[in-house]
Amino acid sequence: MNTEQTEELTGVCFDTDLIVRYGGRGPRYTSYPTALQFDESLTPDNYREKAAESNTSDVPLSLYVHIPFCHSLCYYCGCNKIVTRNEARVERYMEMLYREIEMQSKLFDHSRKIEQLHFGGGTPTYLDNEQLSELLDTLRAAFNFDDSEDREFSIEVDPRTVDADGIRHLAKLGFNRLSLGIQDFEPAVQQAVNRAQTPEEVQNLVDSAIGAGFGSISFDLIYGLPQQTVESFNRTLDIVIGMKPDRLAVYNYAHLPRRFKGQRMINANDIPAPEVKLELLRHTIEKLCAAGYIYIGMDHFALPGDELVQARLDGTLQRNFQGYSTHRQCDLVSLGVSGISGIGNMFAQNAITTMEYEAIIESGELPIKKGILVDDDDLKRAAVIQALMCYDSLSFDDFGAEHGIDFRRYFADEIKRLEPLVEDELIDLDDAGVAITQKGRLLLRSIAMVFDRYIDQAENDNRFSKAI
Numbered sequence: 001m002n003t004e005q006t007e008e009l010t011g012v013c014f015d016t017d018l019i020v021r022y023g024g025r026g027p028r029y030t031s032y033p034t035a036l037q038f039d040e041s042l043t044p045d046n047y048r049e050k051a052a053e054s055n056t057s058d059v060p061l062s063l064y065v066h067i068p069f070c071h072s073l074c075y076y077c078g079c080n081k082i083v084t085r086n087e088a089r090v091e092r093y094m095e096m097l098y099r100e101i102e103m104q105s106k107l108f109d110h111s112r113k114i115e116q117l118h119f120g121g122g123t124p125t126y127l128d129n130e131q132l133s134e135l136l137d138t139l140r141a142a143f144n145f146d147d148s149e150d151r152e153f154s155i156e157v158d159p160r161t162v163d164a165d166g167i168r169h170l171a172k173l174g175f176n177r178l179s180l181g182i183q184d185f186e187p188a189v190q191q192a193v194n195r196a197q198t199p200e201e202v203q204n205l206v207d208s209a210i211g212a213g214f215g216s217i218s219f220d221l222i223y224g225l226p227q228q229t230v231e232s233f234n235r236t237l238d239i240v241i242g243m244k245p246d247r248l249a250v251y252n253y254a255h256l257p258r259r260f261k262g263q264r265m266i267n268a269n270d271i272p273a274p275e276v277k278l279e280l281l282r283h284t285i286e287k288l289c290a291a292g293y294i295y296i297g298m299d300h301f302a303l304p305g306d307e308l309v310q311a312r313l314d315g316t317l318q319r320n321f322q323g324y325s326t327h328r329q330c331d332l333v334s335l336g337v338s339g340i341s342g343i344g345n346m347f348a349q350n351a352i353t354t355m356e357y358e359a360i361i362e363s364g365e366l367p368i369k370k371g372i373l374v375d376d377d378d379l380k381r382a383a384v385i386q387a388l389m390c391y392d393s394l395s396f397d398d399f400g401a402e403h404g405i406d407f408r409r410y411f412a413d414e415i416k417r418l419e420p421l422v423e424d425e426l427i428d429l430d431d432a433g434v435a436i437t438q439k440g441r442l443l444l445r446s447i448a449m450v451f452d453r454y455i456d457q458a459e460n461d462n463r464f465s466k467a468i
């Protein structure tokens, strides 16, 4: 990559005024339509039909496995998780998960390779080495795993639940990407969110992961947590940068105690004021870019040698439920409670509670509870949003040729609605297309929302997290 390309990629411009004005609530667009549009008219029969249809394509498969259990509650958490130490409860869930694997695997041609695998939660490493081995053995027996270098097999790791041996074990099972939940290294912040882990413990895991040959290590951080200050977060960033993770995701803490009960444990007075949060974000972006990280988009950063950066340059970057990915679009089969599958033009979500998930499987049915069949209009909108989220630009002619439409006519209303964003310098717009400016790159979802036909800002204000 040459210098010009690097500058082009790191180019974000922090405009406080614009961020305050546009940084309201909005979807993260890990899918479009978003899960809010799912309803219960989608049935297991629809799912089976779409799975059968998908077998006529040569699209590979991606597997997501949800392990909802955690040993203790992190107060900021907004995930679908169960805090328990009850082994019998875990065993029952695993038994039902195995039944789901059996049911799902029968729906897909065995010739279809699993190119991507992601274990998320909750805490996948809640399971011990033996349980993880059994789960991987079961998945490998049921599906056709691609074990080539190209595979993208990732797992979310809570550093408090694994040691160096555990990391080596994950490598033996075939995982080649790790995502470590760091959030913040400052003791006062860790105490305020009930999640204590030392830099030494994390460094030890990073060393083991490098030694075990993990191709990519990613850290998650959160800004806006209680007790955080710019100075304290700066110390965390210094430690993190010293550990050189290949990728970083820096999320905004959304305090929604009415929706997420655990957040009621957080003293609202300890949360940084809005202007401090803005400073935290500005400082984080400047510091990471100065340390050589490249802003990929939507909270994600990567070192120049990372595949995400190359994928952005060569046009293969994808936005998906895990954020960004380098892999071409796969059909996504999600296993476990609350998992969302995406097959052809269908999204389907499993039951949200373990009680319902287990009861449906026990009855011999797929645990699909809701979803949506995406129509042609939404497929086009999804492609526009994908282009904006991944590449910051879109050519009307190229898009029109690929999707068989006259873009200017088809999206005439949306082009009109982009005009105020031009005045505010979030985008450049001309007859050839739209290009997101350096100021607009931090407000990608506000720009993408123009193409979302379900957005009603007033109505949705409280259902999405804040953009910033």
Ligand code: SF4
Pocket (backbone or CB within 6 Å): 069, 070, 072, 073, 074, 077, 078, 079, 081, 121, 122, 123, 158, 181
């Ligand atoms: S942040 Fe992760 S480990 Fe903590 S409660 Fe949520 S899912 Fe569990």
